C-alpha cells in the first residue's frame with residue numbers, strides 16, 4: 247500500500263502574526279503569486295486545515311481540486327524494498343533511531359510561523375494559580391499534608407531496616423521503639439495521604455470549573471466576526487477535552503511531582519550521609535535519567551499539543567456531520583463523512599504510535615539505569631563491607647533508599663511529561679481566554695429617553711473581516727423615518743442581510759456612519775439599542791426549551807403568559823401551538839417544528855419585545871400562502887395603528903409581501919440601484935419591475 251504525500255504546488259497556507267499578536271493573516275499563495283490576506287482576531291486559530299488525503303490535498307478532510315499536484319510516493323511496504331536495497335535499509339534504520347525523521351512531529355503541512363509566545367510551564371502554573379488563588383486554603387492543606395506524608399513515608403525504610411537489624415543484635419527495647427515509630431509513621435502517612443488526595447481533587451475541580459467559566463464567558467463576549475473564523479467543534483473541544491486535560495495538572499502531576507521530589511531529595515541526602523561515594527554514583531545515574539526525562543517531556547509536550555489540535559479537528563468534523571445529518575442522509579455521503587473523520591483519526595493514531603514508541607524508549611532507559619544502580623551498589627557496597635568501611639545494615643538501607651531515589655526520579659519524569667502534555671493542551675485555552683471582549687461590551691454608550699425609530703445610513707461601505715478584499719456594501723445612503731415600513735429587495739447576495747447586520751451592530755461599517763434618531767449608532771448603548779429592536783432572521787433557530795420560553799427568550803420587560811399568547815396570536819402561531827398536546831409547554835428544538843412554524847415563533851418573539859424598530863429578514867420565506875397573507879396583515883396593522891407605531895424594515899424575496907411598504911429599496915452587488923414605492927418602481931421599469939415580472943411569470947402559467 248502506498249502512502250502519497252502531495253506537495254502543494256499552488257496552494258500554501260501560512261500563518262504570520264503582526265507584532266501585537268492580535269492580528270493573524272491567512273495567506274493563500276496562488277499560481278499567479280497574488281496574495282490574499284485574511285485577518286483574524288484570534289491568534290490561536292488554524293484558519294484552514296490543508297492536509298493530504300490519500301487522493302490529494304484537502305480542507306478539513308474535504309478534497310481540494312489541485313490539478314498540478316505533485317505526489318511523492320513513499321512505500322509503506324518498505325521492508326520488501328529494504329531487503330533489496332541495503333542503502334534504503336540504512337536510511338530506514340537512521341529514520342527510526344532516536345532523533346531520526348520518523349520521530350518528527352509535523353502539524354499536518356500547516357506551517358505555523360507564529361501564533362503567540364509559547365507557554366512555559368512556569369507561566370502556565372502562574373495562570374492556574376491566578377484561577378485558583380481565591381481558594382488557596384485547599385492548596386495549602388493539600389501541600390501541608392503532602393509534606394507530612396512524604397516525610398513519614400521516606401522515614402519508613404530507615405526504621406524498617408533498624409527494626410530488623412535490632413532483632414539480630416537482640417536489642418528488644420530498640421526493636422519495640424522502632425516498631426511503635428513504624429506504626430505511628432504508617433498511620434500518619436495514611437491519614438495525610440487521604441487528606442492530600444481529597445484536597446488535590448477539590449483543587450482540580452475548582453480549576454476546571456473556573457477555566458471553563460472564564461473561557462465560556464470570553465467566547466460569549468467576542469465579536470461576531472470571531473465566529474466567522476472559529477468552528478463550533480473546535481471551540482467545544484477547547485471547552486471540553488482541553489480543559490479536562492489541564493485539570494490533571496494539580497490533581498495528578500503537581501501532586502506527584504512534589505511528593506516524589508521531596509522524597510527523592512530526602513533519599514539523596516540520606517544516601518550521601520550513609521556513603522558519599524556510593525551516593526554520588528546513584529546521583530550520576532539519576533542525572534542521566536533526568537536528562538532523558540527532560541527530552542522525553544519536551545517531546546510529549548509537542549505531541550500533546552498536536553493531539554489536541556487533531557482531536558479538535560476530528561471533533562469539528564463529527565459536530566458538522568452530525569448536525570447536518572439530514573443532508574448527509576439525503577445525499578448518501580455517510581462513507582465520505584466517515585473517511586473525513588477517519589482522516590483525523592489516522593493522524594491521531596500515528597501520533598499515538600510515536601508517543602507509545604517514545605514511552606517504550608523512556609521505559610527502556612529507566613529500566614537499564616535502575617538495574618545498573620543495584621549492580622553498582624552491590625559491587626561497590628560489597629567491597630566496602632569487605633574492607634570494613636560500612637556495615638551490612640548500612641548497605642541494606644543504601645539499596646532501599648537508592649531504589650527509592652531512582653523510583654522518585656522516574657515518577658517525577660513521568661509526571662513531568664504528563665505536566666508538559668497538560669501545559670501543551672492549556673496553551674490554546676489560555677490564548678482564547680486572553681482575547682479581549684468585543685469593544686461593544688467595554689464602551690458605555692448613551693441611552694436615549696425613547697427611541698423614535700429614525701434610521702439614516704450615510705455613505706456606508708463594508709466588507710466582512712473574513713473576506714476583506716470583497717466589498718459587501720458600497721456607498722449606501724438612505725433614510726427611514728419613524729413609523730415607516732421600508733422594504734429591501736434585490737438578488738441573492740446583493741447585501742440585504744449585511745445591511746441588517748450593521749444595523750444590529752453585529753459588524754461595524756468599514757466606511758460611513760449610521761445614525762439612529764440623529765445619534766451615531768456607535769455612540770449608543772448597544773444593549774439598550776438591541777432591546778428596542780425586534781429581529782427575525784432568515785433561518786430562525788429555537789432553543790431546546792418549551793415554546794413559551796422560546797417566545798419569551800431575551801425579553802427584558804415584565805410579561806405574563808397572556809402577553810406570550812398575544813404575541814403568538816399576532817404572529818398567527820397561536821392556533822398551531824394550541825393544537826400541540828402540551829400547548830405552550832411543548833418541548834421543541836430546532837428539528838421538532840416545520841420551518842414556517844419556527845418562523846412564526848420567531849416573529850412572536852420579536853413582537854413580544856414591543857420593539858421600536860422591527861426587522862424582518864426573509865421572515866415570511868417559509869410561510870404558506872395563508873400565513874404570509876396574515877403576516878402582511880400584521881404589517882398593515884403596524885402601519886395603521888398609531889399606538890403600536892414602529893419603524894419596520896422588511897427584506898423579502900417574495901415581492902408580494904412588501905407591496906404595502908412605504909418605500910422599497912432595490913439592491914444589486916452591494917449598491918442601491920433603485921428607491922421608490924411599488925408603483926413608482928414598476929413605472930421605472932428597472933430591476934424591481936424585472937424581478938416582479940419574473941415572479942408573476944413563475945406564478946401564472948403562460
Ligand SMILES: Nc1ncnc2c1ncn2[C@@H]1O[C@H](COP(=O)(O)OP(=O)(O)OP(=O)(O)O)[C@@H](O)[C@H]1O
Pocket residue numbers: 474710712713718736737738739740741742743744745784
Ligand atoms: N459572514 C460572512 N463572511 C463573509 N462574507 C459574507 C458573510 N455573510 C455574507 N457574506 C457575503 O456578503 C455578500 C452579501 O451577503 P448577504 O447575506 O448580505 O446577501 P443577501 O442579499 O442578504 O442574500 P440572500 O437574499 O441570499 O440572503 C455575499 O457575497 C456573501 O457571500
